[in-house]
Amino acid sequence: MSAGNAEEVVVGLDDSLPEPLISADADEAIAAEPARTASRLAREYRILHQIVAGTHAGISVMDTDLRYLYINPRMARMNGLPAEAHLGRTLREVLPGVHRPDAVLHKVLADGKPRELVGTGHTQVDSPYERREWRVTYHRIEDERARIIGIAGIGLEITEPRQYLHGLERAHQRMALLDTAATSIGTTLDVESTCKEVADFVVPGLADAASVDLFDEDRPGHRLHSEPGVMRLRRMAFTAPPYLAKSLARLTDLEGFVEYDASSPLRTRLESGLPWVHNLRADPTLPGDDGGRYARRLAQYLAAGVHSALVVPLATESRQLGMLSMVRCAPAPAFTREDTAVAQELAARAARALERSLQFAREHTMALELQRALLSEPHLPNPNVETATRYLPATDGTLVGGDWFDILALPRNRNLLVIGDVMGHGVEAAVAMSNYRSMVRAMAAAELPLDEVLFHADRMVAESGFERVATCLLALGDPYTDTVTYANAGHLPPLRLSPAGDTELVPVPAGPPLGTGLGGYTTVTRPGLPGGTLIFYTDGLVERRDEDIDTSLHRLTRLHLRPQDTLDQILDAVLAQLTDGPARDDIALIAARPCRPRQS
Structure with a gap:
């Protein structure tokens, strides 16, 4: 001019x-x-x-x-x-x-x-x-x-210098945002919690509403297609203020799922690993949307006040996990290239956290199924003893452990009760549990004395180089002598409930855990307790962080149990009184008592 x-x-x-x-x-x-x-x-x-x-x-x-x-x-x-x-x-x-x-x-x-x-x-x-x-x-x-x-x-x-300062400020904000993401996303190994952390993190700092959608891993046949040509994802998390949440939630195709057919440009971007940015006000249509399905959806977004959308794939180097979708409403500006760059970096970090969570979920499911399969094998004692068992996996996100129990019917109406705990968690601990269980079964079937059963199991594991040590408690009930013989490899003592309702710990000397190669196991025989109940447990029942084990064990002697209850009721009462909130470790329990004579 x-x-x-x-x-x-x-x-x-x-x-x-x-x-x-x-x-x-x-x-x-x-x-x-x-x-x-x-x-x-x-x-x-x-x-x-x-x-x-x-x-x-x-x-x-x-x-x-x-x-x-x-x-x-x-x-x-x-x-x-x-x-x-x-x-x-x-x-x-x-x-x-x-x-x-x-x-x-x-x-x-x-x-x-x-x-x-x-x-x-x-x-x-x-x-x-x-x-x-x-x-x-x-x-x-x-x-x-x-x-x-x-x-x-x-x-x-002053436009240029102010823009420069604004640029520096935005760069600083982006760096601060990404630094915060490192400590705010992936704080747990739970997939749903991680997805929620991602959606909550970008709202309102980067978007007015956000969702995280993952391929449906639970149904492999539907990972890519629910119908011919349709890509289906499960909605794992959604974050939006109340004024947006209701209107945007209605745009989900199916309850808990979103679907994209071959005409969706968003699907093309997702499959290529590229972000997708769209200004709805400037262009309320989508190229290639012949049926007008996505144009109608964009119109619904506009009606809800949304004017800009940004979708970023969640992918690692090995595979695609899903996508992070974000929208903005007035008075927020449209998404920029800088916003896209920040979103991509956040998505990369989120994808790594999700990959860890998904890997953990797969291992946890595998170990839990293995453990349950092993523990569900038939274990019936001789008719002169009734038993009840419980197994509770940890619920605080820890991998399933190697807790196990067994009940073996031996000749002359004797019954061997076994309870043990392998060090560590995960599939390896579950496999180790299976090995220990098999060894104890084999040697018990040979009718070796209990201390020799532990000695040979300890020696075999130590010589094989197997690194998973385990505690193990054996209790052999003999109805002819009315006694119970114990041998202990580093396990916690059993609890005895008298017919009068009193509880006490049975003193059983403990040798070293199995797998150390140290040996030195002994047996001790205690009188039986007609009408009484013996309770065996793993450390997940009583141990507490920052608490002495003697204090934890003393808590057992203060339980209020009814000896006339069924064994299932007794175990339920034990769990109700000793567990409060998510369990930090697996818990295995056995309750056993002589059968009452039948009334003629």
């Missing part, structure tokens, strides 16, 4: 401002020395004009109604309009796209104190910036009689 030339500016100034504005003593000086004063004033005027016309600052003069009396060439160029287009008009009339708080200028006129303010908006000049900014200082103008005749403004455009 062309700006006013020097002559245009001079005419505007001469026509608009009285002479005293140039020199307060002009009248008196002209009366004394007319020729010399006139020459000096002309020289001063030329100097002032060169300064005002050549400065990089925009200069304007307005009357008391804030109508332009003068603007310098720089101001004309910044506004994209010639000088004469400003004269006699207000800023709003000349440049309606520029915002300036005129109340500040009226305060300058009222009290004469200079003030600085920032104006923002758009002028008639093309600019690479979405919004321009100017910093202007305003001064009140008075004549020689101290009459207020207007206001002068001197300002510079």
Whole structure:
């Protein structure tokens, strides 16, 4: 745009401002020395004009109604309009796209104190910036009689440096966001919790609403297609403020699922690993959407107030897991390239956390199924003893452990009760449990003394190089002698419930755990307890963090149990009184007592 030339500016100034504005003593000086004063004033005027016309600052003069009396060439160029287009008009009339708080200028006129303010908006000049900014200082103008005749403004455009500072600030915010993500996402090994952490993290910092959708791993046949040509994902997490949650939740295809057919551009992006950004206001349609299905969905988003969408694949180096979807509503701006870059980095970190969670879930499921399969094998004692068992896997996200129990019917109506706990968790612990269980069974079937059963099991494991040590307690009940013989490899002592309802720990000397190769096991025989109940357990029942084991064991002796109850009821009562909240470790229990003679 062309700006006013020097002559245009001079005419505007001469026509608009009285002479005293140039020199307060002009009248008196002209009366004394007319020729010399006139020459000096002309020289001063030329100097002032060169300064005002050549400065990089925009200069304007307005009357008391804030109508332009003068603007310098720089101001004309910044506004994209010639000088004469400003004269006699207000800023709003000349440049309606520029915002300036005129109340500040009226305060300058009222009290004469200079003030600085920032104006923002758009002028008639093309600019690479979405919004321009100017910093202007305003001064009140008075004549020689101290009459207020207007206001002068001197300002510079600060768009570029402010954009630079804004860019640095945004970069710092992005780095802070990504740093926070490292400690906020993946704090547990639970898949659903991790998905919820991802959705909660990006709202409201990066989006107004967000969802995390994963391929349906529980149904491999539906991982890619629920119908021919349709890709199906399970909605794992959704976060939105209440005003958005209800309207956006209705856009899910099926309860708990979202589906995309071959016409969806989002599916194409997901399969290629690229992000998808869409400004719904600028383009409410989707290319390739022949049936109009996705156009209708976009219309629903618009009706809910959504104007911008960003979808980023959740993928690791080995496979695709799903996608992170985000939307924005007014007054938030549309998603930018910077937002996309941040979202991709967040998605990469989230995908790694989800991969760990999914791997954990697979291992946990595998170990739990293995453990349950092994523990569900038939284990019936001789008819002279009744038993009940319980197995509770840890519920705090820990991998399933190697707890096990067994009940073996031996010749001469004897019954061997076995309970053990393999060190560690996961599939390896479950496999180790199976090995220990098989060894004890084999040697017990050979009718070896209990201390020799433990000795040979310890030696075989130690010599094989197997690194999973285990505790194990054996209890052999003999109805002919009415005794119970014990052998212990580092396990906790059993609990005895008397017919009167008293509880006490049975003192059983403990040798080293199996697998250490140390040996040194002994047996001890205690009297039986007609009508009483023996309870065997693993450490998950009693151990507490930061608590001495003796204190934990003493808690067993304070249980309130009813000896006349069934064994299942007794075990339920034990669990109810000793477990409060998620279990930190697996718990295995056996309850056994002699059968009551049948009434004739």
